[in-house]
Amino acid sequence: MSAHDLDLERFEHLLDVHGADLERWPEELRREARELLSSSAPAQLAWSRAERLAAVLDAAPDILPSAALSARIAALPARYPQGWAAWWPFGNLLAPLLGWGAAAAFGLLVGSGVVPGLDGDFGASAPAAALAGVSASGEPAEDELAQGAAADGTWAEANAADELSGDDWSDFELALGLAPGWEEEP
Amino acid sequence: MTDLAMTQLWLDLCTTMSVDQREQTRSSPREKLEVSATADDVGLIELVAGGDVRAYRQLVDRHLRGIHAFAYRMLGNRAEAEEVSQETFLRLWEHAGRYLPQAKPSTWIYRIAHNLSIDRLRRRRERSAPVAPDELPASERPSGLFLERQVAEAVQRALDELPERQRAAIGLVHYQGLSNAEAAEVLGVGVRALESLLARARRQLRDRLAALAPAQRKEEA
Numbered sequence: 077m078s079a080h081d082l083d084l085e086r087f088e089h090l091l092d093v094h095g096a097d098l099e100r101w102p103e104e105l106r107r108e109a110r111e112l113l114s115s116s117a118p119a120q121l122a123w124s125r126a127e128r129l130a131a132v133l134d135a136a137p138d139i140l141p142s143a144a145l146s147a148r149i150a151a152l153p154a155r156y157p158q159g160w161a162a163w164w165p166f167g168n169l170l171a172p173l174l175g176w177g178a179a180a181a182f183g184l185l186v187g188s189g190v191v192p193g194l195d196g197d198f199g200a201s202a203p204a205a206a207l208a209g210v211s212a213s214g215e216p217a218e219d220e221l222a223q224g225a226a227a228d229g230t231w232a233e234a235n236a237a238d239e240l241s242g243d244d245w246s247d248f249e250l251a252l253g254l255a256p257g258w259e260e261e262p
Numbered sequence: 263m264t265d266l267a268m269t270q271l272w273l274d275l276c277t278t279m280s281v282d283q284r285e286q287t288r289s290s291p292r293e294k295l296e297v298s299a300t301a302d303d304v305g306l307i308e309l310v311a312g313g314d315v316r317a318y319r320q321l322v323d324r325h326l327r328g329i330h331a332f333a334y335r336m337l338g339n340r341a342e343a344e345e346v347s348q349e350t351f352l353r354l355w356e357h358a359g360r361y362l363p364q365a366k367p368s369t370w371i372y373r374i375a376h377n378l379s380i381d382r383l384r385r386r387r388e389r390s391a392p393v394a395p396d397e398l399p400a401s402e403r404p405s406g407l408f409l410e411r412q413v414a415e416a417v418q419r420a421l422d423e424l425p426e427r428q429r430a431a432i433g434l435v436h437y438q439g440l441s442n443a444e445a446a447e448v449l450g451v452g453v454r455a456l457e458s459l460l461a462r463a464r465r466q467l468r469d470r471l472a473a474l475a476p477a478q479r480k481e482e483a
Contacts (some may be wrong), residue, residue: 135410136418137414141344153313
């Protein structure tokens with residue numbers, strides 16, 4: 077485009093399109109616009125009008141976002157998690173996992189009877205006491221009595237401790253056909 | 263082939279592979295992209311799509327001011343501008359994976375804000391209840407001077423009176439500094455149509471704000 081193509085009417089239209097800042101004009105139009113400005117008083121008036129409009133528009137300052145808005149927007153990812161986390165209603169995955177893990181560990185410890193403070197004064201549970209060699213009432217277990225008696229050489233007492241009730245023997249002998257008084261039965 | 267030759271061949275192969283891996287890392291920086299002040303917006307959006315909160319905050323730091331200012335120019339109401347800004351960044355967080363790198367990231371974000379603003383203006387019309395434009399808060403008035411405050415409010419009123427698309431065109435090009443092509447992309451129109459919007463908007467603003475430029479009237483007289 078030559079300088080002759082850029083007449084005043086077109087120049088005014090281009091001012092409306094691109095504004096008064098010639099640096100924002102398309103590069104191929106800048107030189108012609110400057111040439112016209114240097115030689116035409118009406119073009120200078122039109123440019124001056126466009127520049128004043130830009131200055132008036134700039135008198136309306138940008139409204140800055142408040143700190144509260146910035147904080148709300150920065151916190152959006154926590155409120156609206158992406159992916160699978162969006163379907164998980166309990167927040168951070170670590171918290172429930174830790175809770176479940178702690179509960180499972182406590183259950184295992186109680187079950188194995190090695191929880192400190194749950195024996196002795198507080199009364200031992202049967203399985204825990206059995207592992208500790210103490211009866212539920214606090215008396216030594218029968219196996220321990222037998223072992224103690226055997227160690228002392230009192231075999232009779234050990235046998236007595238091992239001896240089952242009379243009914244049990246009768247059942248056993250009955251099962252073998254050797255029950256006492258079997259032959260005495262008519 | 264002797265054992266020594268086999269060993270040498272193995273060492274050469276390992277060396278070549280490690281060099282290849284280094285070259286691959288250099289040629290694909292996206293894979294190693296980290297959030298930094300110099301990271302480009304496209305890279306940050308890719309990280310946001312993967313759930314990277316730091317990248318999201320970096321984008322918020324870069325674009326919140328412009329998006330908020332644009333929404334305010336469009337709506338003339340501070341509360342609604344805040345809601346549009348918040349919704350824009352929520353969409354960015356949730357839908358970053360849908361971003362196509364053909365568009366500039368800033369253009370994509372402005373387009374979200376523009377669409378949300380247009381939705382609000384449409385709902386306003388349906389309710390036929392115009393929202394009163396805000397007066398500028400005292401802390402944000404140019405210098406607290408009465409005249410400057412009046413000019414600022416008159417400018418915002420003149421912007422509010424523009425048709426929506428003309429207002430959006432001026433907001434994007436004059437206030438946010440987007441190029442005509444970028445603004446056209448935000449509005450979903452061709453560049454010529456955008457330039458027509460700009461020309462009509464500037465003519466209308468010049469007419470309405472003529473009273474604010476007494477020196478101009480003197481010159482023309």
